[in-house]
Every structure is written in structure tokens, then in C-alpha cells.
Amino acid sequence: xxxxxxxxxxxxxxxxxxxxxxxxxxxxxxxxxxxxxxxxxxxxxxxxxxxxxxxxxxxxxxxxxxxxxxxxxxxxxxxxxxxxxxxxxxxxxxxxxxxxxxxxxxxxxxxxxxxxxxxxxxxxxxxx
Amino acid sequence: xxxxxxxxxxxxxxxxxxxxxxxxxxxxxxxxxxxxxxxxxxxxxxxxxxxxxxxxxxxxxxxxxxxxxxxxxxxxxxxxxxxxxxxxxxxxxxxxxxxxxxxxxxxxxxxxxxxxxxxxxxxxxxxxxxxxxxxxxxxxxxxxxxxxxxxxxxxxxxxxxxxxxxxxxxxxxxxxxxxxxxxxxxxxxxxxxxxxxxxxxxxxxxxxxxxxxxxxxxxxxxxxxxxxxxxxxxxxxxxxxxxxxxxxxxxxxxxxxxxxxxxxxxxxxxxxxxxxxxxxxxxxxxxxxxxxxxxxxxxxxxxxxxxxxxxxxxxxxxxxxxxxxxxxxxxxxxxxxxxxxxxxxxxxxxxxxxxxxxxxxxxxxxxxxxxxxxxxxxxxxxxxxxxxxxxxxxxxxxxxxxxxxxxxxxxxxxxxxxxxxxxxxxxxxxxxxxxxxxxxxxxxxxxxxxxxxxxxxxxxxxxxxxxxxxxxxxxxxxxxxxxxxxxxxxxxxxxxxxxxxxxxxxxxxxxxxxxxxxxxxxxxxxxxxxxxxxxxxxxxxxxxxxxxxxxxxxxxxxxxxxxxxxxxxxxxxxxxxxxxxxxxxxxxxxxxxxxxxxxxxxxxxxxxxxxxxxxxxxxxxxxxxxxxxxxxxxxxxxxxxxxxxxxxxxxxxxxxxxxxxxxxxxxxxxxxxxxxxxxxxxxxxxxxxxxxxxxxxxxxxxxxxxxxxxxxxxxxxxxxxxxxxxxxxxxxxxxxxxxxxxxxxxxxxxxxxxxxxxxxxxxxxxxxxxxxxxxxxxxxxxxxxxxxxxxxxxxxxxxxxxxxxxxxxxxxxxxxxxxxxxxxxxxxxxxxxxxxxxxxxxxxxx
Numbered sequence: 002x003x004x005x006x007x008x009x010x011x012x013x014x015x016x017x018x019x020x021x022x023x024x025x026x027x028x029x030x031x032x033x034x035x036x037x038x039x040x041x042x043x044x045x046x047x048x049x050x051x052x053x054x055x056x057x058x059x060x061x062x063x064x065x066x067x068x069x070x071x072x073x074x075x076x077x078x079x080x081x082x083x084x085x086x087x088x089x090x091x092x093x094x095x096x097x098x099x100x101x102x103x104x105x106x107x108x109x110x111x112x113x114x115x116x117x118x119x120x121x122x123x124x125x126x127x128x129x
Numbered sequence: 130x131x132x133x134x135x136x137x138x139x140x141x142x143x144x145x146x147x148x149x150x151x152x153x154x155x156x157x158x159x160x161x162x163x164x165x166x167x168x169x170x171x172x173x174x175x176x177x178x179x180x181x182x183x184x185x186x187x188x189x190x191x192x193x194x195x196x197x198x199x200x201x202x203x204x205x206x207x208x209x210x211x212x213x214x215x216x217x218x219x220x221x222x223x224x225x226x227x228x229x230x231x232x233x234x235x236x237x238x239x240x241x242x243x244x245x246x247x248x249x250x251x252x253x254x255x256x257x258x259x260x261x262x263x264x265x266x267x268x269x270x271x272x273x274x275x276x277x278x279x280x281x282x283x284x285x286x287x288x289x290x291x292x293x294x295x296x297x298x299x300x301x302x303x304x305x306x307x308x309x310x311x312x313x314x315x316x317x318x319x320x321x322x323x324x325x326x327x328x329x330x331x332x333x334x335x336x337x338x339x340x341x342x343x344x345x346x347x348x349x350x351x352x353x354x355x356x357x358x359x360x361x362x363x364x365x366x367x368x369x370x371x372x373x374x375x376x377x378x379x380x381x382x383x384x385x386x387x388x389x390x391x392x393x394x395x396x397x398x399x400x401x402x403x404x405x406x407x408x409x410x411x412x413x414x415x416x417x418x419x420x421x422x423x424x425x426x427x428x429x430x431x432x433x434x435x436x437x438x439x440x441x442x443x444x445x446x447x448x449x450x451x452x453x454x455x456x457x458x459x460x461x462x463x464x465x466x467x468x469x470x471x472x473x474x475x476x477x478x479x480x481x482x483x484x485x486x487x488x489x490x491x492x493x494x495x496x497x498x499x500x501x502x503x504x505x506x507x508x509x510x511x512x513x514x515x516x517x518x519x520x521x522x523x524x525x526x527x528x529x530x531x532x533x534x535x536x537x538x539x540x541x542x543x544x545x546x547x548x549x550x551x552x553x554x555x556x557x558x559x560x561x562x563x564x565x566x567x568x569x570x571x572x573x574x575x576x577x578x579x580x581x582x583x584x585x586x587x588x589x590x591x592x593x594x595x596x597x598x599x600x601x602x603x604x605x606x607x608x609x610x611x612x613x614x615x616x617x618x619x620x621x622x623x624x625x626x627x628x629x630x631x632x633x634x635x636x637x638x639x640x641x642x643x644x645x646x647x648x649x650x651x652x653x654x655x656x657x658x659x660x661x662x663x664x665x666x667x668x669x670x671x672x673x674x675x676x677x678x679x680x681x682x683x684x685x686x687x688x689x690x691x692x693x694x695x696x697x698x699x700x701x702x703x704x705x706x707x708x709x710x711x712x713x714x715x716x717x718x719x720x721x722x723x724x725x726x727x728x729x730x731x732x733x734x735x736x737x738x739x740x741x742x743x744x745x746x747x748x749x750x751x752x753x754x755x756x757x758x759x760x761x762x763x764x765x766x767x768x769x770x771x772x773x774x775x776x777x778x779x780x781x782x783x784x785x786x787x788x789x790x791x792x793x794x795x796x797x798x799x800x801x802x803x804x805x806x807x808x809x810x811x812x813x814x815x816x817x818x819x820x821x822x823x824x825x826x827x828x829x830x831x832x833x834x835x836x837x838x839x840x841x842x843x844x845x846x847x848x849x850x851x852x853x854x855x856x857x858x859x860x861x862x863x864x865x866x867x868x869x870x871x872x873x874x875x876x877x878x879x880x881x882x883x884x885x886x887x888x889x890x891x892x893x894x895x896x897x898x899x900x901x902x903x904x905x906x907x908x909x910x911x912x913x914x915x916x917x918x919x920x921x922x923x924x925x926x927x928x929x930x931x932x933x934x935x936x937x938x939x940x941x942x943x944x945x946x947x948x949x950x951x952x953x954x955x956x957x958x959x960x961x962x963x964x965x966x967x968x969x970x971x972x973x974x975x
Contacts, residue, residue, distance in 0.1 A: 014451045018455060020473075021455050025473055025474070028470045029470055030822050055469070093721070096721065098349070103443070103447060106441075106445075110484075114452075117473075117475075117479065118476050120472075121475075121476065126469075
């Protein structure tokens, strides 16, 4: 449960950070720089083409962010049932509520940011 | 003693205390233990006391006064610039002087006013708000202040010396790499020196917030201001390393001919922009977040109700801190990045407006449902809401790439960031000043005069900066020292200049209000505002020990819950809460603030001043090219550090309250230090790959061959294997076996020395083929490995010191003691050795 809570809070922002860094760096590397590595990535001679890499760098983190939102759903249900039970300290209930709100917000916001990046990919060529 | 027993005593104390302006609960607690605590915590008088104090309140006050002084200087620079721009073809100052004025104005306002002013409030208020007797590391706190003072003086001294920075506050290369004179050296080294202060200060505030809260103050009961300082401090730890690295690279490029930013030698000018803005954008929130925390402190008090949507404000604060690290490229929309990459960062930039919006609605809801009292502090808080909305809206406009590209580097940008930074930080800081003034000085202000000073400041602020939106949209570029009469910008500049003089008059008026308060005997009671947080449960101004009895916190609004204050009376005979035998305070758990231990705190010492002075002399030596002086002064830093550690207050084992003991403050400090150093190495390694993948030819470039691999492989293996003896040292120390632990530490030391020798051998092997100044590859190779070796040498110093202090019984041999902390650092060094090995020695072969 504790691990799931960590994932609910940090999973979304981590996914967004991965998206931003991988998609941006692959894009910048292969689209702008006339370098050996950039060209190799662009024409696929590295085994993967740049637009596939950019899509992967957006799609996979998007799925992780969705999973983080899913874990918030599970944890919220568990927290509600725990609140109805006696014997759980009020301070711990308070803290769990606070962390859950944090998890919900961070996951949803990360999901929104990655979705925004995905929309850009839908309307623009990866090397536009 | 229970709460029921306490009530009759409180009723009796109530009448006398009210007459003296004291809270009855504090009056009873002071009557029981105050005298003894006063003797114990009293500081030395006179000059000795001035230079040796480690009291967070005195240091906080100094931060506030020093930052205000730098604000005054930077403000005068702004007035000179506005005078120059009042009409076309102005000739008040030359173009060169104007360059220096705007560069120093921006640098000073961002680095030497806004952040340190927040630090001042953080230092003064946070320990009081948390219900503790001082910061987690009082000596580090003093060090942080002295370094800040010296770096600020150094930076401002550059102006009369004719050596002020003249490349703008963000010092873009290639211009700044090529500018002659010492201006950019002052910039780079001054900011590096300041970064030491900021890092140490941030680390201290984090540990204080996590480990020093009064019992019962769970994270969910921590005041919003403490949350905002906590998030801001974490941001500083991770945002400063890229800036430090960039400044170090700039200085070595200028002074030692390294090639990090030289396009013709494989360097990249965009690398500077990335490193700078990875710091620069979070820095906006580093400045603004504590200011938002101040507003969250002021609004509930002057609306007479708890703050609305507390969890949402907390999450907005945390979310802002996280997201701010992912939007830096929006400062670079005009440099030619692809549309898709710009879209990724535009999406992130649009997202960051959400948490700010949440806070806005929370404050408005609090005011809506409360009974607003229009005090001076509240007027500033409300005016902030209006100003920050304007700055926020124009900020969202910058997320729209085509708009950004139209107005970039125009006065529209100047207007935007002044609404964000003046409206978003200076107005709340003034709110905080008027709000906490009675607590800090023990005196109340003339509210009527305060309100009039607010009116002048607010009108002056808007008159100065609003017209800049229009002149910017009409095409006036920022940083120009004059303009022609036919541009159509004159009227807007006249208005701005008039506004700036009005604003200046407003600040003089404000200063007059504060000085008048100091000269009059309008003494403030403990809680003049009937506020909700713990700092108002202390005397005005607080005693040196803050709280006679550490209370038990029962809610988010401890002064309104009717239980927290009586707990001071309840516990006044409890040794654990009064701690009458030494400078001591409570250490509590991170999440739920359960009591873990009573820890000893250091007394007054002038060591922080000595260390800061040595460090400053070392920087001056570097600036002047007197490298022997720099080395000798740096050795002085080492000596001061050894004396510092030798006189540790915690050689007395802490009194554990409940098993397990929990994480110590030292453990947290080491982990945070490792985190920030890790960020430095991460930034350097990222720079390596950035330059590698930007290179137009093969890597290594210019016919260099990949570095030889045998010696570095052995060195890295030695470093990794040396983790075993240091791990054993930790185990043995935990069991109290000092001799064995010391011996294992010495084995680690020997391995570390072997690593350094092998690395230096490798440098000699590489040198003929690749040098620091041949190309960017050489600069990266020697820079990265050199930085690591420097860190290992520090680790060797720690190991040697540890071995000696273990044998001489100066260091405690217990679980979680200093051995385990040095071990942590050493594991980190081994990890970095592997990362550097993969980056520098293996990756060129891919």
C-alpha cells in the first residue's frame, strides 16, 4: 500500500519528466542537428526512427500517468473504508487524505501535460 | 497534569497576563521556567555577541536588513535607468554604464534581494511557527548569512570599481564569454559564492521543517508558509547546481581558456541557455512560493477564519515546485527549436497556471466567507492577488509560441516579469513585513500611515510597470539605453518614469512608517492580531529560547483550537518539554512529529564568520588572479571546517524517547547534500552528452582518440571496492568498536588515495593528446574527472578526520553516528566514479 501511495504521488510527475526529456531530446537531436548521431536517428539506421522514438517517449509515459491516476482511485477507495473503521489514528487519516489529494492532482496534471504533448504530435510532424 | 487541572490556573493568570500583553498560558509557563531558560540561552553582549550569534532570530533580522539594503541599491540603479529613459536621446548615463546598471539591477534584485528576503522571513518565522527553539543547524545558519553578506558586498563593490557585470542578468554566451574586463568574473564567482550560502540555507530549512516540529504538528497541520519554505528549499537544492555549473564553465572559459561555450571548438552557446533556464524558471517560483506562503499566513488572520482548501493550497505549492522544472524551454522559444519540442514545453507551461489558480481561488474563498479586516498587511495581500493575476495572465500568453516570438526581448516581457516578481513577491513581502513587524520588533505601527504608504507604493508600482506592456507591444526592445523621438514610445516612458519616482517615494514613506514605530513606545502584545499560528504564542519580540515549554500541537490553527496553548501549561514541569540543563531542543519524526530525541544545540561561535571570510578571500584571490592567495585562503576554509567539526555539540549522545530513534538531522543533511551534489554531476554529465550529440563530426572531435581505458578501469574498481571497508566501519561503529571502525576507515582512506593517484596518472597519459583548452571534449574530460577527484579529496579529509576523532573519542560510535554519514558520502563517490567512467571512458567507444 505504501509503495502504491508513492507511485500515486510520484508516478505521474516522473512519467511527465521522462516524456519531456526523451521526446524533446530525441526531437532536438534528430531534427535540428546535422550530426552523425542525429542523422542516424532520423533515417533509422540506429534501429529506431526518430518519430517512433518521440511517439514512444510520449505514449509510454502517458500510460504510466494513467496508471498513477488508477492507483489514486484504488487508494481513495481503501482510504474511505479505513476511515469508517475505528482504531486508525486521526493524525494518520489526516495525513493520508492530504497525500491522496496530492496524488490525484499531480497525476491528473501530469496526464494533462503529456496529453498536450501528444496532441502536438497528432497535428505536427515530429520534425516540424 | 491534565487540561482540566490547567483551566483554573489559566483563569487566575488571565487578568495579570492580559495587563502585560502576555498570553496567560505563556505567562504561566514563563513564570515556571523562564528565568532559568533566560540564563541558559542568554547571548554574549557587544561586538563579540554580534559576530558570534547563531540565534535564528538575529540572523533572520540580519537577512531582512541586508536584503533590504541591497534592494535600496538596486532600486537606485532602477531610478537612474528610468531617468535615462524619460525622454528620447537621453544622456544621463553612457551606454556602457547603462549596461552595467541593468545587469547589476537584475542580478541584485533576483539573487541578493528577493531570495534572501524570503530567507530572512524563513529564518525568523519558521522555527517559531514550528514550535522549536532554533534551526536544526544554527552554526550553518550563521555561515549562510555571512557568505550572503560577503557575496553581496563583493557584487556591489564591482560598480564603483568600474567592473560591474555588463552582460544582462542571464549573461548569455557568446557575448559574456568575449566581454573584456572583470565584470563577468564578478558575476560568475559572486553567484558561485552566493550559491554556497543558498544551498546551506536551503538544507538547513528543510531539515528544520522535517525534524524540528513541535510534537503533534503532523505534515497535515503544518502552516502553509512552512510548506512553501520547504518546497522552495527543495527547489533551491536542485535548481542551483545547473547554474553553478554554468557559472563555473563561464569562468573557466574566460579565465583558463576552456571551450565549453566556444562553437568553433565543439562547445555550444545553447548549452548556457539550457543550464541557466533550468535554474532560471524554477527560480521564479523559488522567489514567489514563500511570498505566496506569506499571503496564506496573512489572509486567514485578517478574515478571521481558517484558510479555505488547505490541502489544495499545499498540493498547489508542491505541484508548482515540481512542474517549474519542466518549463525552462519557454524562455528559449525564439532560438530556433522545432515546433514539436516547443509544443511539449508550451503544454507544460499552460499546466503550471493551474496550481497558481487554485491558490488564488482559495484566498478569494477565504475572504469571501470571512470578515475582512483591512489592515496594512491585508491591503498588501489583496493587492498581490490583483497584481499576480495580471502577471499570471501575461505569463500564460507567453506559453503561446507565436505570441512569445512576437514580443520576446521587448518591454512587454519587462512588464510581465515585474508584475510577477514585484507584484508576486515584493507586495507579499511587504505584507509579511507589516504582519510580523510587531513580533520582530515588539512594537506596533501607525496603521493609518501604513495604509497611506501602501496606496503610494501600489499606485507607483502600477504606473511604473503597466505602461511597459504598451511600449513593449509597440516594439520597444528591452535593454536599450535610449530611443529616437519618432518611435511613439515617449509617453509610455514618461509615465513609467513618473511611476518609478512615485514608487521610490512610497518606499521612503514606508521606511518612515517603520522608523516611527521603532522610535515610539507602542509596545506590541504577544498576539496583537489574534492570529492562528505558533509564532504568536511567544513574546514580542521572542525570548532567545522562543518557547518556555514546547507545546503539543492539536490542529492546523493551534492558537484557535483551545488545546495547544494550554498544553504549554500542562507540560511546564515536564523535563522533556522544558529542557533546562543545556541548549537543547526536541527532534521529532518527519511525518507525524512524534518525539524521537532531545538534541543538543551549539552555543555562540565566531567560526561561521571565519569560514565565510576565508571563502570570500579565496574568491577574491580567484578574481584577481592571485591563485596562491586563493589556495591559502581555501586551506583556511579547511582548517575552520575541522575546528567546526571538532567542536560538535552532539558528541553527547541524544536522549532517545522511543525506539527506534529515527533519522537524525545529520543523516538528512548528508542525504540532501548528496542530492544537490548529485544534481551537479547529473548536469555535468548531461552537458557532456549534449555537446557530444551536438558535435557535427565524430566523437572525440578534431582527430582525438578515445581515452585509454586500463588505468581508469582499475581506479573505478578500487573506488567501488572501497565501499566494503567503509560499510564495515559503519557496522563496527554502531557496535561501539572504535578501533576496528577507525582501522576500516583508514583502509578506505588508502583506497581513496590510490584512486586519486591513478586518476592523476591517467590525466598525464591523456594530456598530450587532449588538453583543457584544446576543444570542448578536452574541457569535458578534465572538468568532469577533476570535479569528481575534488569531491573524493573532500571525502578523504572526512575519513582522516573521522579516524582521528573516533580514536580520540570525539566522534560518537553509535548507530546513525558520523561514521554512517561519511559512509553515505563515500558510497555516493563510488556511484559517481562509475557514472564518470561510463560517460568519459566508455561512451566515446559507442
